[in-house]
Amino acid sequence: MNAGTPNNTPTSLQELENTNEFIRRHIGPGQQEISSMLADIGAASLDDLMQQTVPADIRSQGLSVGEAMREEVALAELKALSKQNKIFRSYIGMGYSNTFTPNVILRNVLENPGWYTAYTPYQPEIAQGRLQAILNFQQTTIDLTGLPLASASLLDEATAAAEAMALAKRVSKNKKVNAFFVANDVHPQTKDVLQTRADMFGFELIYGSLEDAASADVFGALLQYPSSTGELVDIRHTISAIQAQKGVVAVATDLLALTLITPPGELGADVALGSAQRFGVPMGYGGPHAAFFATRDEYKRSLPGRIIGVSKDTRGKTALRMALQTREQHIRREKANSNICTAQVLLANMASFYAVYHGPKGLRAIANRVHRFADILALGLTQKGIELMHSTYFDTLTIKVDDQAAIIAKAQTKEMNLRSDISGYVGVALDETTTRTDIADLFDVLLGEGHGLDVADLDNLVMTQESTSIPAALVRSSEYLTHPVFNSYHSETEMLRYIKSLENKDLALNHSMISLGSCTMKLNATAEMIPVTWPEFGQLHPFAPVDQAQGYTKMLNELSDWLIDVTGYDALSMQPNSGAQGEYAGLLAIQRYHQSRGEGHRNVCLIPQSAHGTNPASAQMVSLKVVVVKCDSKGNVDLADLRAKAEDVKDSLSCAMITYPSTHGVYEETAREICDIIHEFGGQVYMDGANMNAQVGITSPGLIGSDVSHLNLHKTFCIPHGGGGPGMGPIGVKSHLAPFLPSHNVIKLKAAGTLDELGNNGAVSAAPWGSASILPISYMYIKMMGSEGLKKATEVAILNANYVAKKLEGHYPILFTGRNDRIAHECIVDLRPLKEASGVTEVDIAKRLNDYGFHAPTMSFPVAGTLMIEPTESEAKVELDRFIDALISIREEIAKVESGEWDATDNPLHNAPHTLADIIDSEWNRAYSREVAAYPSKAVMANKFWPTVNRIDDVFGDRNLICSCPSIESYME
Known part of the structure; x- marks a missing residue:
């Protein structure tokens, strides 16, 4: 007897094994829904829609990616590939450190779609949680660097240094000079990125010692503190000498070191920057990691990237928003300070939660432990006559050796990687994961077996001596992280609840569709996300020998081949x-x-x-x-x-x-x-x-x-x-x-x-393959979709957009259409006629959508007074219909303003979004009911999302720029 499907159609075992459920799960509409939507828009099939929409002379013959793979098979294959990466103990340093990601942060932030599927907080009323977390990141940066103004994160340390150089040129009063000084002991990858940027700007880079910097005629300078090879030097004189000649001084530094050493701001620096990676973010073969950037208040208009600022809402409640938004690239265009459109918010949030969880005492304890191990290692080596390049350091020793190649090879036999790019020396950078056993193994490699050193004995000796590895003049005396947020959540229970309380304030894809045109907020499938936290991908140093990264290499090559096929190009850089x-x-x-x-x-x-x-x-x-x-x-x-x-x-x-x-x-x-x-x-x-x-x-x-x-x-x-x-x-x-x-x-x-x-x-970028540890996401997506699934995803994205446009066109004008009056994957709704007739603005509609449980589409881009809608292929018809119904309902509300039934200001659009504070207010005296305000549709009653603040006053926030954590009392108003 033949096995059969429920409709008794015979099916072979091969066909059953090849059934790919992932494509069906990624693409929102099922076949019946697709047929229904095609009928609604007047197309016979997806192929017919493509023929109606896409010019014939550019249609391709399809892809060569291959067959789709079931997700459990794809995960197993990628796991096997990941096992080809060799995870040695890394002491390479150069701005990358092993770290422990607290599991409460790993599970509830990095692995939580409530955090990772959220969009940039352009709609702050429904983004107060992540805005608070980013503000905590800014406060961490401000406190540890000793400078008063910090950004919401940049891409990595090297690009942050390049942004500092550009800022220095903008603000320096040494206008006639086109040279920038770079200290010799800056990380090599930072020099590389700086040189690239300087070449295009026509800047001359001058390299030299700190003594050379003091006499250089430059518009700015970059110093590393502690230096790339670990040295701790008092750079006050160098900073003041450069500033005396109207130069701007940027200092690349280390957040953990700054818990023990004098911060750059107290040394006189104009800018401090670096990577927040070692605050709980895995190395990930190079990223992603959040860079931090701090500067003087007078340079706020020249700061690259974004700033989160404190403002207030219409009820006078403290509220957060992206401040000084006129610096954003889509507004300033070629006058923008930088092209940093993407920050590293998720990673900045992780670093900020790391600071909150450990608090100032916990961070200092971690730093002291790392530094103690460095002192023990240094003492043991010098006792045996080994010469160190520097006598001062925080966590990094650069050690003179007779045969560098032999030491590196010996270390690798013990599955250890040392820094090897300095002739005649090896580098050892310690971190919070270092143990006593690690120190003993390092002695074995550097001194040979039978050296006679005991870590416990050396520790006792270090305790009896006054350490001078951090010079007395550089020992930190100022307090940091004194705000209650860094001193309240040190048990896992409290931390868990704090993270959850912030998550609850944010609307993300796990609540409803985010229809942002040009931003493609589609499904980020769980099977794609799982490999990101595998240690085989997360714990590899970006400068580890390539033969230890064979899993990465094979994945990168395969992914590159697929992307080359998809794009029709010949070569690719990651x-x-x-x-x-x-x-x-x-x-x-x-x-x-x-x-x-x-x-x-x-x-x-x-x-x-x-x-x-x-x-x-x-x-x-x-x-x-x-x-x-x-x-x-x-x-x-x-x-x-x-x-x-x-x-x-x-x-x-x-x-x-x-x-x-x-x-x-x-x-x-x-x-x-x-x-x-x-x-x-x-x-x-x-x-x-x-x-x-x-x-x-x-x-x-x-x-x-x-x-x-x-x-x-x-x-x-x-x-x-x-x-x-x-x-x-x-x-x-x-x-x-x-x-x-x-x-x-x-x-x-x-x-x-x-x-x-x-x-x-x-x-x-700082790392050779950019943010390599998130590439498994795209790898898994393509592998599980295959050629057929990828094409269908595009077709359904176009179908969904045309369906939305068709359903809305009787209520709102659709601004642009192409051949056969079709659109591509997004449509632009023109609100300008409605604004003229009713006074209702695109901002009013965007905020009112919050009351319906939706994030607004892209607002006023690329045309002012419009909304750009992109539904993506991942949204099912039921969700599209819910969104369409919300916009139609809002159009009916606008009609009441047009007719005079509702006053121009006393209406639910002008007052949106509505909070629980509005609804429970005993003095409700508006022209519409509380139910209309908070529950404008049956769908909202079934799944209500409450904005936690009312509409935010942008002008007040910019006029009263505050970019650090406000008092706890302000949140309790």
């Missing part, structure tokens, strides 16, 4: 650790290509009016002059204007930056012609990868004719947004640009897809 970094790296490749051909004078970038705001910001990062190209009445690039401007600047045309489908949400018919025009006049085409979710399996940037694109792995390829980071922005390029992909001065790299080792192109 190094950029955000989408904005990808833009920067892609433009660098273009500029280096022109230089190689003797055309380094090409410095004009054509950018359509509709482009992402990061595009012009990135262009200015490589000193390109931006020329804006008009769009026609339908939102398409004006070809006549493009050709005229390309011809006008043909001798200096570097590139054009375009987005496809366009930022207006349509497949422009002329994409190939745009590329041809730019190529005709000697330029290159950069295609923004933000909208790849409407390309995968249907078309590709390479097929269309572009030369380079970045891929937002945190959008199309399922890495979660994490509240505003992490991200990954690898770039794909055509073969002629492959030789100009980012290199690295510590680990030699090849461009994926080629066999050629890259030359000295410079790095764009």
